[in-house]
Amino acid sequence: MEIFDVAIVGAGPAGSTCAAFCAAAELRTVLLEREKFPREKVCGDCLNPACWPALRRLGIADRVRSLPHGRLDSVEFIAIGGQKVIVELPSGEESEIAIKRSLFDNLLLNRARELGAEVHEESIVTALTRGGSRNWTPKAFANWKVDAVAQTFAAQFLVGAYGRNSTVARLCNLLPRPERERVALQAHIALPRGFGNRVVLQFLPEGYSGQAPVNDRDLNLCLVGKPSSMSVLRAWAEKQFNLPTDQAWHTITPLTRAPVSPAHDNVFFIGDAARVVEPFTGEGIYYALRSGELAANAIVKIIRGQDRQSALREFARVHAAMYCGRLWINRLARAAVLSPRLGSFFVHAARIDSSILKLLTAKTVRPL
């Protein structure tokens, strides 16, 4: 069995970024992904401007820009009664865009491959065994045995980048208890004529809807609500956007769960696997990219001989700092979407004085 320096489970933005940086530092890197790419993923498809520095360091910022995408000049908040407030978004080369996850994630995966990571798609990881456990006799310095459907891998470091929900995490008791309070549905539908370069965040009595153009033909449509409200939300979307009743939707749950500590001796958790944030503010991809990069830096340092505990402490510090000053806005957004009437109240208040909503938007959608 070949022994890798690092095995990464999940090739979303977090896993592919971590794999790309590990491979670029000449670590023997294996990236295991359940799906065959390109694949869609339940997401609003909005790329926060904070993502651009990591994309530049990955050497793919221009490639991202050359993929079909939607430019986002403004965000339109709509209250339950239909009243609107429009807030301008930053402009320029590194502004917010919307891009299909099938294209974006595939580009990241290919970048990891290009830099030397060994990529196995359609390779669902079914079990993880830590060195020292009774059934696993570690060869050389391999600390982890990673069982995928057709193959077994051994690695010194394991990175959990499997997103918000993973059978393997649950099997290994690594997943905190999810809060099954809400579900999200997502589809790409025909872009309504004259939709414009805006992202819409619309409060509805049963939840909310996010809408963003991902190119000049398609609109990303998300619906978020309690499981019992989803049929009402779907009926609203069918009427609003003239959708067929058999419209195909992707679905995901939970929308919230407790964070896990992102670093232990030889295992790291990154992206949604470490911390799930409220999707309303569209920041999850940024946290995934950045935490993937930070974990790769820490692993490279340890493998090159830096003291393990100080590298882990430093990783934990910068990982926490990444959320600093952003998390409270995300929590406020969560309160607003858990109670759409409260969210609508904010929109009404912003119609009288929009400065607070502008400030919150500017703090969330900002270049680093």
Ligand SMILES: Cc1cc2nc3c(=O)[nH]c(=O)nc-3n(C[C@H](O)[C@H](O)[C@H](O)COP(=O)(O)OP(=O)(O)OC[C@H]3O[C@@H](n4cnc5c(N)ncnc54)[C@H](O)[C@@H]3O)c2cc1C
């Ligand atoms: C409704 C909604 C809207 C959102 N909108 C936005 C937005 O507009 N902007 C934004 O920045 N963020 C948004 N997010 C959040 C964003 O989607 C996530 O934060 C981001 O995808 C996290 O990336 P990740 O790499 O951690 O995980 P993921 O993107 O979930 O990738 C995890 C990967 O791991 C694979 N995997 C899982 N289990 C296994 C296994 N056992 N073996 C092998 N592979 C496995 C999966 O197939 C998947 O490819 C939204 C989320 C939701 C729910």
